Amino acid sequence: xxxxxxxCLSGLGAADLEPKLDEDRAGDDSGEPKLPPGTVQQLYExxxxxxxxFLLGVLRDSEAVADAMQAALVKAIEQGHTARDESRKAxxxxxxxxxxxxxxxxxxxxARVLETSVWHVERLGQESALRESAAESxxxxxxxxxxxxxxxxxxxxLQAVVRLRIHxxxxxxxxxxxLEIPLGTALTRMRTALAKLKTALGEHRP
Amino acid sequence: xxLSRDELDLDWLxxxxxxxxxxxxxxATFEALLATxxxxxERLAAVVALSQHVADVPLAAPTVVQPARSGRHVYERLAWLxxxxxxxxxxxxxxxxxxxxxxPALPAGTGSxxxxxxxxxxxxxxxxxxAIPEEDASGESHADASSSAADTSTEELxxxxxxxxxxxxxxxxxxxxxxxxxxxxxxxxxxxxxDGAMQEG
Numbered sequence: 555x556x557x558x559x560x561x562c563l564s565g566l567g568a569a570d571l572e573p574k575l576d577e578d579r580a581g582d583d584s585g586e587p588k589l590p591p592g593t594v595q596q597l598y599e600x601x602x603x604x605x606x607x608f609l610l611g612v613l614r615d616s617e618a619v620a621d622a623m624q625a626a627l628v629k630a631i632e633q634g635h636t637a638r639d640e641s642r643k644a645x646x647x648x649x650x651x652x653x654x655x656x657x658x659x660x661x662x663x664x665a666r667v668l669e670t671s672v673w674h675v676e677r678l679g680q681e682s683a684l685r686e687s688a689a690e691s692x693x694x695x696x697x698x699x700x701x702x703x704x705x706x707x708x709x710x711x712l713q714a715v716v717r718l719r720i721h722x723x724x725x726x727x728x729x730x731x732x733l734e735i736p737l738g739t740a741l742t743r744m745r746t747a748l749a750k751l752k753t754a755l756g757e758h759r760p
Numbered sequence: 761x762x763l764s765r766d767e768l769d770l771d772w773l774x775x776x777x778x779x780x781x782x783x784x785x786x787x788a789t790f791e792a793l794l795a796t797x798x799x800x801x802e803r804l805a806a807v808v809a810l811s812q813h814v815a816d817v818p819l820a821a822p823t824v825v826q827p828a829r830s831g832r833h834v835y836e837r838l839a840w841l842x843x844x845x846x847x848x849x850x851x852x853x854x855x856x857x858x859x860x861x862x863x864p865a866l867p868a869g870t871g872s873x874x875x876x877x878x879x880x881x882x883x884x885x886x887x888x889x890x891a892i893p894e895e896d897a898s899g900e901s902h903a904d905a906s907s908s909a910a911d912t913s914t915e916e917l918x919x920x921x922x923x924x925x926x927x928x929x930x931x932x933x934x935x936x937x938x939x940x941x942x943x944x945x946x947x948x949x950x951x952x953x954x955d956g957a958m959q960e961g
Binding site: 605607608610611612643644647651655669672701702705726744745748749751755 | 771772774775777778779780781782784787791794795798801802804805806807808809810811812813814815816817
């Protein structure tokens with residue numbers, strides 16, 4: 555774990571980044587101007603939530619996610635100026651992804667991580683609620699409401715597969731055995747349910 | 761799980777990756793895609809968000825279309841059946857022991873009260889043949905010694921006071937045989953006196 559622990563990101567803001575950026579400017583050998591603090595702060599605020607969810611999908615551990623985000627933010631401060639403006643988000647995600655893989659290698663958790671479902675590790679909503687802004691929290695609540703409504707409108711057989719896969723964390727093979735349906739049917743039902751839920755969520759978003 | 765053409769759908773692939781349903785090779789393939797494709801990264805983030813939303817939704821009543829029977833339900837049914845069979849066997853065993861404690865086995869439909877009645881009936885049925893004394897030529901009864909000795913109550917019943925015989929036989933019995941009711945004394949008759957009185961009568 556990086557110095558400062560996972561909670562060091564919770565109160566991170568432009569004021570925290572500025573001294574670091576000043577030091578980097580003073581010691582930059584390449585001569586290129588680094589990203590201004592406001593730009594780094596904006597980058598973080600715009601993409602932190604999505605980046606956190608992406609990293610949780612890769613790492614499935616909230617503390618490791620925080621470590622990866624902190625390392626990516628440091629890289630953004632140090633090297634963010636090398637990315638083009640239009641691809642700065644992709645650059646941030648790519649850097650964070652490499653940091654995540656480095657953490658997985660270091661902690662040798664790769665195989666175990668890949669056998670664990672992301673929602674089984676912890677509830678992202680509860681974990682991230684401490685770090686997201688009020689606007690993010692409100693947006694997440696609205697999304698959750700939309701998903702709840704969409705889930706209630708699903709046919710019973712699709713709801714059954716969703717519940718068994720996500721709430722009871724059964725594998726598709728176990729679901730097929732439980733419901734006495736072919737594995738392909740279980741997969742198709744889950745896929746159909748996901749498509750419907752995603753459509754409902756997309757319709758909800760502006 | 762093989763990666764068919766349909767499974768190349770990024771959303772589905774991302775979901776299977778997040779669900780831990782991909783094997784090592786498939787996961788490595790998807791992670792290689794994550795290293796180069798921002799779209800794949802964003803799809804993974806979206807799938808994680810969606811699945812977390814779903815996981816946060818409390819499903820109060822399961823709307824599952826239940827199969828005819830599931831493995832767990834079969835075990836539960838077997839457990840209940842076993843318990844019921846054990847209780848039934850225990851009840852039968854207890855019932856049999858209770859009947860054995862009550863006495864010998866009786867014909868079906870015979871209760872304990874009936875058994876006592878049958879026993880009493882059998883004794884009373886056998887009693888006359890033992891009670892009837894055999895008479896020889898002298899006219900004296902020679903009842904079975906064991907039965908006369910054992911049946912002391914019958915002897916006592918036969919201890920009739922002399923004064924009673926005297927009353928029945930008139931003055932043949934002397935006044936001395938009358939009990940002195942004034943002083944409460946009472947002569948206890950002997951069997952010889954009884955026999956003698958009977959012979960005299």
